[in-house]
Amino acid sequence: MNEQTIAEDKLELHPIDKWLRSERMPHIWCPGCGIGPTLYAWIRALDRVGIPKEKVVYVSGIGCCGRGSGYLDVDGFHTTHGRAIPFAIGLKLVKPELCVNVISGDGDLFSIGGNHFIHACRRNVDLLVICTNNFIYGMTGGQLAPTTPLGDRSTTSPYGNIEPSFNTPHLADASGAVYVARWTSIHVRRLEKSIAEAMEMKGFRYIEVLSPCPVSYGRRNKLPEPDDIAEWFRQSSIIRNGANTSEVQIEKEKPLILGNFVKRVGKPTFYELMKKLEEKVRGR
Amino acid sequence: MRKAVLTGKHFWYGNIAIAEGAIVAGCRFFAGYPITPASEIAEHISRRFPEIGGTFVQFEDELASIAAMLGASWAGAKSMTSTSGPGFSLMQENIGLGVMMEVPIVIVNVQRGAPSTGLPTLTAQGDVMQTKWGSHGSYEIIALSPDSPQEAFNLTIRCFNLAEKYRVPVILLTSETVGHSAGKVVVPPKDKIELVQRKKPKVPPEDYLPYKPDEDLIPPMACAGEGYAFTTTGLTHDEKGYPDTTAEAHEKLVRRLNDKIRRHLKDIVDVEEENMEDADIAVVSYGQVSRPARKAVGMAREDGIKAGSIKLITIWPFAEHVIHRWAKQVEYFVVPELNYGQIYLEVKREAAGEAKSLLIPRMGGKLITPTEIYREIKKVSEK
Amino acid sequence: MQASSKVLPSQRVKVSRGEIHVIKERCKQCNLCIDFCPTQVLRESDEANEKGYHVPELVEEPEKGNTCVACGFCQVICPEYAIWIEARRDE
Structure with missing residues (x-):
């Protein structure tokens, strides 16, 4: 068994490095953060579906997750807080042949950017939106988010959160998204498959990825070690594909319901309807 | 199928002239939100774009509209929005992103009475300083102001040309009166209209640095999907586009963003001077007010007063070299504007020590008449 | 419904072995x-x-069954892209 070794060859790189701006590693994210595995699952899904690098666009907003667009060797846009979705819509409508992805955080997508999210679902613009939901504002030091579970502590809810949190898959479903799923950043293989499945569809596709933030969320909520939240996800998760999204609200003492919840086929996208309108007007 | 360039003579509202000017300039992406008194621009574009193949989206708000324009411009489209005060205020954060990422876009602000909801249907020139300083930080921006439908048409094209050339958001600072007054607009033949396109990289992708400027301080612009795999951010960044949040990197970047405009003042700044050769009194005006201002100068000349007119077509960057030059000749600058003193402050600053300045303020709502301006010229001439 | 997969005789299973690579400076x-x-x-x-x-x-106790089977899970879960596995098939 002496073939089993840890190789220490620095010249050899991780398989993700062909997609990475390697010179920028290590990244800024904290030990145990879920953004890294989520991005790797997304990269594997791109490889699995066979989308070439030059077709991939990564748009992000502000926050920890916002920095992701600068780490990958694709066209990356680190925009303003909350505005990643409309920025991506503009880009995609002009160049519909590109694979445009918004990967951003829960605060960015559901607090300051919440209005854009529901309208993008309603319009069914052709975007894949991945939300790394870590239940907190990580980069600014752990303030209350619209996804913080009831009762949890943050730097701006020091006595416990009194606000109900968003059930984001339900919000996406109710607003008309054609694909809705939820995984965690430790369910990386299922997440990869789910992202690949979403990539092969058209229209507004949404995947929520529950993601550990040991430093800004865990430390204040009795999950201080880098692997505590991952352990919580492992032990509390139940996979229920096709679940009614109204029943997947995250509550601290209840199981976390994961799965591919919604898949609507045949709903026309904004772009398709715009092109149809153009034909009609030009044919007059 | 209707054509993009409607060569010929038309009788158009200012707002329609702006929409047609944008189409002539090659604008094929419009994102906006309804607002009085700018809505006719969006309405007209929504009718025209399906005819000529452009993307029109009425977004959920102005925040989304300007973000989408930035994205569309990064995909290679000439992009525009139209709005008025309240919407312009909402756009300020992403105007800053446009400055920082160096994105060509055009924003039309049809000014109305303000602050706040103010006078939605009545005219004003109250957003002059907001146009310069509305987003946070020290930056230079370009703004042009038309006084008629024909000029609105012409300047809309120029806005796109300047945006593409300097990679900066450009604002057409017009007003309700210009937007809602009709006049003759001549659209020249397509081949007689000069259009500027953004500089593209000449190096292979592996050598491309998205923020490495040429000698003119403007970096060539790759667009999404062209194989350059570039990254861009609103954070202070280096030539690679990577975040570099050090004081040194900030100094270097922000200095260049300002200098790329300041060093090209003479190319950007456009003024129209009338009766200035022997003038003792210069009336400095812009936009709609330049029409009564020129009339008032004519009235003063009939009276034997040596008055002249300086009409600012470019509002920002400010025509400081022009005012500086005339300050050595004239005794007085008279500045009528529909606000409580904005361009007046710039004129006064440039004239300081050489000539005096007088503000004729009028809050939003109604125009200043030629007679009102003439009376002030006369008073000044008697001093 | 009847399960269609068959249980293979154990001697015919080929177990993967992994070579573990760590980029030390990335690890947190x-x-x-x-x-x-x-x-x-x-x-x-x-x-x-x-x-x-x-x-x-x-862990150098392969006799206790601590052998890398090249499942690659460490590779896909590592937040730092600091560890990856090269699979080798035992013949």
Whole structure:
């Protein structure tokens, strides 16, 4: 068994490095953060579906997750807080042949950017939106988010959160998204498959990825070690594909319901309807 | 199928002239939100774009509209929005992103009475300083102001040309009166209209640095999907586009963003001077007010007063070299504007020590008449 | 419904073996690779990288079944892209 070794060859790189701006590693994210595995699952899904690098666009907003667009060797846009979705819509409508992805955080997508999210679902613009939901504002030091579970502590809810949190898959479903799923950043293989499945569809596709933030969320909520939240996800998760999204609200003492919840086929996208309108007007 | 360039003579509202000017300039992406008194621009574009193949989206708000324009411009489209005060205020954060990422876009602000909801249907020139300083930080921006439908048409094209050339958001600072007054607009033949396109990289992708400027301080612009795999951010960044949040990197970047405009003042700044050769009194005006201002100068000349007119077509960057030059000749600058003193402050600053300045303020709502301006010229001439 | 898969005789199963690669300077000692390894091949070492994080090392007790089976889970779960596996097939 002496073939089993840890190789220490620095010249050899991780398989993700062909997609990475390697010179920028290590990244800024904290030990145990879920953004890294989520991005790797997304990269594997791109490889699995066979989308070439030059077709991939990564748009992000502000926050920890916002920095992701600068780490990958694709066209990356680190925009303003909350505005990643409309920025991506503009880009995609002009160049519909590109694979445009918004990967951003829960605060960015559901607090300051919440209005854009529901309208993008309603319009069914052709975007894949991945939300790394870590239940907190990580980069600014752990303030209350619209996804913080009831009762949890943050730097701006020091006595416990009194606000109900968003059930984001339900919000996406109710607003008309054609694909809705939820995984965690430790369910990386299922997440990869789910992202690949979403990539092969058209229209507004949404995947929520529950993601550990040991430093800004865990430390204040009795999950201080880098692997505590991952352990919580492992032990509390139940996979229920096709679940009614109204029943997947995250509550601290209840199981976390994961799965591919919604898949609507045949709903026309904004772009398709715009092109149809153009034909009609030009044919007059 | 209707054509993009409607060569010929038309009788158009200012707002329609702006929409047609944008189409002539090659604008094929419009994102906006309804607002009085700018809505006719969006309405007209929504009718025209399906005819000529452009993307029109009425977004959920102005925040989304300007973000989408930035994205569309990064995909290679000439992009525009139209709005008025309240919407312009909402756009300020992403105007800053446009400055920082160096994105060509055009924003039309049809000014109305303000602050706040103010006078939605009545005219004003109250957003002059907001146009310069509305987003946070020290930056230079370009703004042009038309006084008629024909000029609105012409300047809309120029806005796109300047945006593409300097990679900066450009604002057409017009007003309700210009937007809602009709006049003759001549659209020249397509081949007689000069259009500027953004500089593209000449190096292979592996050598491309998205923020490495040429000698003119403007970096060539790759667009999404062209194989350059570039990254861009609103954070202070280096030539690679990577975040570099050090004081040194900030100094270097922000200095260049300002200098790329300041060093090209003479190319950007456009003024129209009338009766200035022997003038003792210069009336400095812009936009709609330049029409009564020129009339008032004519009235003063009939009276034997040596008055002249300086009409600012470019509002920002400010025509400081022009005012500086005339300050050595004239005794007085008279500045009528529909606000409580904005361009007046710039004129006064440039004239300081050489000539005096007088503000004729009028809050939003109604125009200043030629007679009102003439009376002030006369008073000044008697001093 | 009847399950259609057959159980293979054990002697015909070929077990993968993995070569574990670690980029030490990327590691931030979150220990996810250690916690989630199904065959518990890894443990925290005494060796710290330049940022002071203790990188994982191999548990040298293969006789207790601690052998890398190249499942690659550490690779896909590592937040730092600091560890990856090259699979080899035992013949």
